[in-house]
Amino acid sequence: xxxxxxxxxxxxxxxxxxxxxxxxxxxxxxxxxxxxxxxxxxxxxxxxxxxxxxxxxxxxxxxxxxxxxxxxxxxxxxxxxxxxxxxxxxxxxxxxxxxxxxxxxxxxxxxxxxxxxxxxxxxxxxxxxxxxxxxxxxxxxxxxxxxxxxxxxxxxxxxxxxxxxxxxxxxxxxxxxxxxxxxxxxxxxxxxxxxxxxxxxxxxxxxxxxxxxxxxxxxxxxxxxxxxxxxxxxxxxxxxxxxxxxxxxxxxxxxxxxxxxxxxxxxxxxxxxxxxxxxxxxxxxxxxxxxxxxxxxxxxxxxxxxxxxxxxxxxxxxxxxxxxxxxxxxxxxxxxxxxxxxxxxxxxxxxxxxxxxxxxxxxxxxxxxxxxxxxxxxxxxxxxxxxxxxxxxxxxxxxxxxxxxxxxxxxxxxxxxxxxxxxxxxxxxxxxxxxxxxxxxxxxxxxxxxxxxxxxxxxxxxxxxxxxxxxxxxxxxxxxxxxxxxxxxxxxxxxxxx
Amino acid sequence: xxxxxxxxxxxxxxxxxxxxxxxxxxxxxxxxxxxxxxxxxxxxxxxxxxxxxxxxxxxxxxxxxxxxxxxxxxxxxxxxxxxxxxxxxxxxxxxxxxxxxxxxxxxxxxxxxxxxxxxxxxxxxxxxxxxxxxxxxxxxxxxxxxxxxxxxxxxxxxxxxxxxxxxxxxxxxxxxxxxxxxxxxxxxxxxxxxxxxxxxxxxxxxxxxxxxxxxxxxxxxxxxxxxxxxxxxxxxxxxxxxxxxxxxxxxxxxxxxxxxxxxxxxxxxxxxxxxxxxxxxxxxxxxxxxxxxxxxxxxxxxxxxxxxxxxxxxxxxxxxxxxxxxxxxxxxxxxxxxxxxxxxxxxxxxxxxxxxxxxxxxxxxxxxxxxxxxxxxxxxxxxxxxxxxxxxxxxxxxxxxxxxxxxxxxxxxxxxxxxxxxxxxxxxxxxxxxxxxxxxxxxxxxxxxxxxxxxxxxxxxxxxxxxxxxxxxxxxxxxxxxxxxxxxxxxxxxxxxx
Numbered sequence: 001x002x003x004x005x006x007x008x009x010x011x012x013x014x015x016x017x018x019x020x021x022x023x024x025x026x027x028x029x030x031x032x033x034x035x036x037x038x039x040x041x042x043x044x045x046x047x048x049x050x051x052x053x054x055x056x057x058x059x060x061x062x063x064x065x066x067x068x069x070x071x072x073x074x075x076x077x078x079x080x081x082x083x084x085x086x087x088x089x090x091x092x093x094x095x096x097x098x099x100x101x102x103x104x105x106x107x108x109x110x111x112x113x114x115x116x117x118x119x120x121x122x123x124x125x126x127x128x129x130x131x132x133x134x135x136x137x138x139x140x141x142x143x144x145x146x147x148x149x150x151x152x153x154x155x156x157x158x159x160x161x162x163x164x165x166x167x168x169x170x171x172x173x174x175x176x177x178x179x180x181x182x183x184x185x186x187x188x189x190x191x192x193x194x195x196x197x198x199x200x201x202x203x204x205x206x207x208x209x210x211x212x213x214x215x216x217x218x219x220x221x222x223x224x225x226x227x228x229x230x231x232x233x234x235x236x237x238x239x240x241x242x243x244x245x246x247x248x249x250x251x252x253x254x255x256x257x258x259x260x261x262x263x264x265x266x267x268x269x270x271x272x273x274x275x276x277x278x279x280x281x282x283x284x285x286x287x288x289x290x291x292x293x294x295x296x297x298x299x300x301x302x303x304x305x306x307x308x309x310x311x312x313x314x315x316x317x318x319x320x321x322x323x324x325x326x327x328x329x330x331x332x333x334x335x336x337x338x339x340x341x342x343x344x345x346x347x348x349x350x351x352x353x354x355x356x357x358x359x360x361x362x363x364x365x366x367x368x369x370x371x372x373x374x375x376x377x378x379x380x381x382x383x384x385x386x387x388x389x390x391x392x393x394x395x396x397x398x399x400x401x402x403x404x405x406x407x408x409x410x411x412x413x414x415x416x417x418x419x420x421x422x423x424x425x426x427x428x429x430x431x432x433x434x435x436x437x438x439x440x441x442x443x444x445x446x447x448x449x450x451x452x453x454x455x456x457x458x459x460x461x462x463x464x465x466x467x468x469x470x471x472x473x474x475x476x477x478x479x480x481x482x483x484x485x486x487x488x489x490x491x492x493x494x495x496x497x498x
Numbered sequence: 499x500x501x502x503x504x505x506x507x508x509x510x511x512x513x514x515x516x517x518x519x520x521x522x523x524x525x526x527x528x529x530x531x532x533x534x535x536x537x538x539x540x541x542x543x544x545x546x547x548x549x550x551x552x553x554x555x556x557x558x559x560x561x562x563x564x565x566x567x568x569x570x571x572x573x574x575x576x577x578x579x580x581x582x583x584x585x586x587x588x589x590x591x592x593x594x595x596x597x598x599x600x601x602x603x604x605x606x607x608x609x610x611x612x613x614x615x616x617x618x619x620x621x622x623x624x625x626x627x628x629x630x631x632x633x634x635x636x637x638x639x640x641x642x643x644x645x646x647x648x649x650x651x652x653x654x655x656x657x658x659x660x661x662x663x664x665x666x667x668x669x670x671x672x673x674x675x676x677x678x679x680x681x682x683x684x685x686x687x688x689x690x691x692x693x694x695x696x697x698x699x700x701x702x703x704x705x706x707x708x709x710x711x712x713x714x715x716x717x718x719x720x721x722x723x724x725x726x727x728x729x730x731x732x733x734x735x736x737x738x739x740x741x742x743x744x745x746x747x748x749x750x751x752x753x754x755x756x757x758x759x760x761x762x763x764x765x766x767x768x769x770x771x772x773x774x775x776x777x778x779x780x781x782x783x784x785x786x787x788x789x790x791x792x793x794x795x796x797x798x799x800x801x802x803x804x805x806x807x808x809x810x811x812x813x814x815x816x817x818x819x820x821x822x823x824x825x826x827x828x829x830x831x832x833x834x835x836x837x838x839x840x841x842x843x844x845x846x847x848x849x850x851x852x853x854x855x856x857x858x859x860x861x862x863x864x865x866x867x868x869x870x871x872x873x874x875x876x877x878x879x880x881x882x883x884x885x886x887x888x889x890x891x892x893x894x895x896x897x898x899x900x901x902x903x904x905x906x907x908x909x910x911x912x913x914x915x916x917x918x919x920x921x922x923x924x925x926x927x928x929x930x931x932x933x934x935x936x937x938x939x940x941x942x943x944x945x946x947x948x949x950x951x952x953x954x955x956x957x958x959x960x961x962x963x964x965x966x967x968x969x970x971x972x973x974x975x976x977x978x979x980x981x982x983x984x985x986x987x988x989x990x991x992x993x994x995x996x
Binding site for chain 2: 078079082084091093095134135136137140141143146239240241263264267268271272275323324458459463464466468
């Protein structure tokens with residue numbers, strides 16, 4: 001998940017940089033929990049006529065139970081992360097993942113299409129930094145600074161640059177500095193991640209509050225004359241690991257090298273710079289190549305009555321390159337694959353087509369999704385629903401839905417199906433998934449598992465996003481939500497309200 | 499803390515490698531908690547005649563309260579970690595730390611001596627590894643393996659080595675392999691850290707169970723014909739950070755390059771090697787220079803009646819080089835400095851000398867401590883007590899003591915003094931500190947704060963051992979234990995039982 005929808009546009013950030021808005025960017029408030037009565041009604045299956053027959057509800061129960069036992073999702077994810085590895089857009093690993101997923105889907109009997117998309121092709125290079133002078137420095141010593149390049153960053157010269165460091169907490173502090181204070185310097189945005197907010201379950205807003213510095217920081221810093229920019233990693237972990245992620249440059253503003261330092265290194269820089277001049281030697285040598293040909297993998301489990309009507313189950317196949325993309329978003333791919341696998345295993349052929357989509361390049365601009373939207377715009381009326389899982393693989397408490405309020409009543413019988421795995425909540429949301437946002441905007445009802453995000457931002461975009469972070473039971477709960485919901489949307493007598 | 503006392507000798511490890519002992523090395527059982535009655539008596543100050551007058555106990559209360567408020571320890575630790583940085587034995591930073599601590603102690607009016615010790619001078623070099631072939635590998639891809647060299651490791655050739663990987667869980671699995679199975683290979687010990695044991699408060703034994711592989715692994719692997727050895731990091735964190743630490747080579751056995759991979763990378767290697775041949779390219783280029791001249795810093799706060807009698811307050815000044823040595827063991831240094839600082843601030847001159855010692859090179863063999871023991875052997879009778887803090891800076895629950903059982907009754911009045919900060923437990927132990935082990939063996943009563951070790955091994959010896967891990971209140975609680983105990987030992991009418 002890249003959360004570009006959280007990033008203010010560069011222009012807005014430049015405009016707002018001195019306002020309170022920049023410190024508290026607009027972000028979605030957490031969805032209100034359903035009332036006790038709603039929960040009770042949902043649990044009892046009350047609140048209106050069900051869109052599903054008792055036989056269909058029995059099939060959902062079977063799919064749920066199968067999802068909780070079947071190791072397919074877990075094993076596929078293990079292969080994707082360990083055997084294929086990191087899947088940066090445009091990389092050989094991303095292509096290998098496309099080929100492998102397509103093969104797996106064909107093996108299940110799905111109808112597979114590779115849909116072309118041109119994607120960014122950015123390759124991480126050397127990345128290192130060290131303090132070369134600071135207050136109280138002992139003769140002949142340096143200090144290592146742990147950092148990583150932000151996605152899309154331009155490079156320093158191969159031998160690096162050496163410049164004084166200026167540390168600010170936020171845009172407002174930057175703009176309070178005297179004119180020229182940042183000229184020729186390396187600007188550091190030391191904006192701490194709100195761990196309490198994340199720990200209270202609102203990781204998305206904690207992330208949103210910090211990620212504006214990652215997205216807009218380079219352009220804002222360059223406007224102020226900085227020669228490079230470092231942002232404090234946007235994440236909750238305290239283990240000196242950097243969090244990468246896409247940055248944005250602005251037209252007409254110089255592109256300067258951009259990296260993320262760890263929380264620890266941001267605090268070290270802030271402490272030392274507060275005592276006197278601090279000089280940093282910084283080397284980042286990523287390369288940006290011409291856009292590369294890549295693909296969304298589309299695999300249709302054809303509907304028995306309305307094959308032209310589709311319900312999408314999806315995740316994104318690309319990942320950042322520091323880890324192996326287990327929680328972001330191998331898990332979304334694996335639980336979507338599981339939906340097709342279980343329909344096959346249980347011999348279920350819903351009325352409508354269940355379409356698996358492995359989106360490409362979500363992390364670097366959602367070019368795969370854009371290609372799909374352009375290609376299928378005319379078929380949106382036949383898109384009955386779209387689901388994406390892209391917030392990890394921790395325990396899901398239910399389903400987010402975006403679209404008509406009537407979707408809530410429509411989904412109520414599913415709440416009872418998912419209650420035994422603790423996923424009975426139904427929650428209205430304006431956001432379901434980055435890749436399906438175009439469908440949502442086009443009037444297609446869209447959905448996502450409501451995932452526990454308390455720990456997600458400790459690992460997301462870091463070297464520690466690896467397979468061992470996956471819990472078998474939690475992953476299967478997500479697979480159950482995905483599979484039950486996909487079947488329900490694809491087999492209901494009437495399509496979901498829109 | 500290096501916990502060399504946990505490491506079996508190489509010879510023993512080689513002998514025991516096939517026995518159950520190797521999987522469950524002997525380690526100290528956790529100290530039994532005091533009975534409810536003991537606690538009550540301690541709290542009430544009952545259980546025998548107090549060695550301290552009401553006036554002395556009042557002074558202890560004052561020292562405790564001052565320790566809880568005074569920011570000296572916290573600020574000194576901040577300078578040591580951020581401004582001086584990592585302090586590897588023989589490094590310019592270690593020398594800078596010696597000079598700075600000596601200066602700070604002179605500024606307090608203590609009598610400072612720099613006591614020579616020859617210490618190892620090992621310097622970390624380049625360290626990187628990548629998988630070059632594995633089952634399911636996509637054409638043209640490699641995978642990064644995160645690791646660090648173990649302290650004292652020899653180097654690979656500058657261009658690295660490439661070899662197949664063999665993964666075992668423990669010595670028994672290694673010895674169950676066919677003869678020659680490891681010859682020419684890189685041997686990986688994938689022995690998981692027992693996080694449950696650590697989480698339950700017994701971090702020391704969790705560490706002890708794993709650290710034998712770090713200590714003896716290289717010699718055992720070389721004996722089996724391996725060309726290099728990698729051990730799974732001995733620590734509880736799941737953030738893909740490696741834990742360094744000293745390794746041992748054995749006389750007459752080839753020295754092979756030795757590193758620690760992260761828990762995540764150990765699991766990746768184990769999973770892939772379980773599927774088929776895995777080849778790794780490994781580059782480690784540390785250098786071992788001739789032993790360097792270094793120093794223990796000794797600073798005496800001279801006693802008013804028996805200046806020749808000394809009570810030691812101490813920590814070790816050297817650290818590993820990945821982090822900045824905040825919890826291991828900058829904290830021990832800072833709380834020991836605080837003891838001298840508070841005696842000065844409160845104008846207290848105990849009967850006996852309170853001797854601050856900043857030990858050098860604990861991490862690489864305790865050469866500083868060995869030099870002290872050799873130099874002061876004849877004065878052990880005048881060493882009334884020795885305290886070391888070397889298990890971090892989390893909440894202390896009381897005092898470990900090593901020596902005569904009568905020490906328990908002797909210390910009881912202190913339990914009441916320390917109860918308001920939750921540090922009232924008195925616990926017999928055979929271990930108090932690595933650096934003061936020679937004094938303990940020489941019959942000197944020795945002591946340590948009982949520190950909460952549940953989180954210590956998540957950070958210890960990693961890049962994440964940095965100042966932000968220090969909690970002001972917890973650090974001050976440790977300073978209070980150190981200061982109250984030092985004063986008590988130095989001012990009691992009768993010396994502590996021995």
